[in-house]
């Protein structure tokens with residue numbers, strides 16, 4: 376190569392490198408395909424049922440998705456560490472019940488809800504301690520917590536829902552920001568603008584905070600490193616136990632928050648709520664690109680996954696598909712998502 | 723007279739019935755390169771991992787600058803200035819070169835956020851010193867070549883304020899020019915007064931770089947010699963049989979006698 380041709384070759388190489396930046400890597404490709412799936416689902420359901428594409432149904436989907444999304448974000452953190460949290464559905468119920476009982480006992484609504492989230496965080500922290508201190512595999516540890524939290528919720532309430540929690544308790548789940556309601560002359564209110572539901576706002580804030588935590592903070596990097604290669608992370612000076620504990624506690628706290636949102640929506644604390652929600656959360660994370668072998672996963676991906684699950688459930692409902700068939704479909708989707716993860720990880 | 727940087731005294735490590743390290747005593751002085759040799763499974767990596775805080779000894783004592791030290795985690799050893807290039811490299815596969823280089827010691831901005839830009843710039847500088855062709859710094863290290871991965875592990879050990887450097891087969895995956903680069907690096911670090919343990923199977927490298935060799939055999943230390951006392955055959959005999967040839971006498975003394 377002559378000297379004169381060298382700069383040309385170098386700039387060619389540089390532009391090729393730039394071109395590669397635009398080509399999506401495997402993770403981006405996965406997210407793009409998930410996004411495409413999401414749009415196909417919306418399109419399909421919209422064609423199948425005209426009511427699907429209404430404002431009201433949009434709000435319903437947003438509410439359903441916010442619960443799955445909150446659980447999914449916590450689940451993503453745990454999955455990135457290479458673990459799994461099967462207890463989120465039960466912790467959701469226990470947190471809601473704890474909050475309901477506190478409010479019944481006279482605690483104001485705000486602190487009562489905070490107490491529920493704290494109970495969730497405590498359950499998560501206990502999961503983390505069992506996994507890191509007792510060296511119990513996450514699958515078994517959180518399966519145990521799933522039974523214990525559910526049992527406690529049922530025992531505390533005698534399996535009966537706690538109702539009449541007051542209008543203030545229902546505001547988080549049913550209220551909306553910027554809602555414009557006009558009083559008609561005939562005395563009935565008319566909703567001019569439905570507003571943005573509070574649960575959707577909660578989800579957005581949590582998603583942004585979690586993404587920031589995972590991408591920009593040291594603890595986030597350590598969570599990825601722990602799941603990527605735990606021994607290497609430990610040798611590099613990462614306190615892997617702390618990273619795991621953090622992830623499980625976050626998952627528990629977010630399950631608690633999801634429980635508060637859900638129970639507030641129902642204005643009732645239901646001890647039997649949230650059964651099998653862990654599967655929706657795992658599916659959301661895995662569809663969004665999280666890998667069950669650890670080290671991989673993003674919050675935006677999980678958000679897409681949560682919307683896919685939320686829309687799938689809602690669309691099947693709208694199309695009049697029975698709850699039993701829905702179970703079969705969601706089960707198949709979970710297996711398919713994990714299978715895709717498996718294929719992706721094959722060298 | 724200066725003190726040894728580090729002293730290992732009667733170190734033992736048992737795994738059930740196996741004695742991976744059996745009453746080994748060893749020291750390291752500033753500006754000295756000590757080759758640690760031995761057959762596969764002789765206990766070299768175990769001994770080095772004990773010194774780097776990655777493994778707790780079953781018995782024995784570690785002294786750093788004359789005062790007793792106990793390392794319950796790699797961070798403790800790092801705080802004492804002991805850096806390690808592990809035989810397994812200890813890289814997190816999904817993270818890129820810069821994230822691995824600073825793993826556990828991330829650079830942060832004023833607000834406590836990760837300072838990825840600065841880490842990338844620093845990584846670029848230190849990696850270029852070892853391998854000028856290292857360009858794909860943003861790729862996850864799982865997609866890098868074995869030699870590139872090894873360069874990251876080496877860079878990580880020399881970037882920080884190091885007093886004692888443990889290199890467990892640092893050139894196993896390197897090409898000839900990179901190996902030469904690491905040899906230069908070792909000499910340079912030695913001249914800066916850093917003490918280096920070099921675990922290697924490459925007799926040529928050891929005789930090229932080391933001031934002393936120690937040989938392990940089945941967990942025991944079977945020989946510790948200044949490099950000019952022994953020949954390659956002597957060391958080979960120590961590695962294989964655990965003892966020097968029957969008719970051995972110090973190589974340099976023989977040479978003097980012959981003159």
Ligand SMILES: Nc1ncnc2c1ncn2[C@@H]1O[C@H](COP(=O)(O)OP(=O)(O)OP(=O)(O)O)[C@@H](O)[C@H]1O
Pocket residue numbers: 737740742760761762763764765766767768769809
């Ligand atoms: N975590 C462990 N659990 C049980 N035994 C172990 C463990 N680590 C090492 N050993 C045993 O200790 C002995 C020494 O191993 P070590 O890794 O120190 O050998 P080495 O000298 O570094 O060998 P090589 O040249 O192959 O790297 C071996 O017999 C090995 O099987």
Ligand SMILES: [Mg+2]
Pocket residue numbers: 766767768809890
């Ligand atoms: Mg070894």
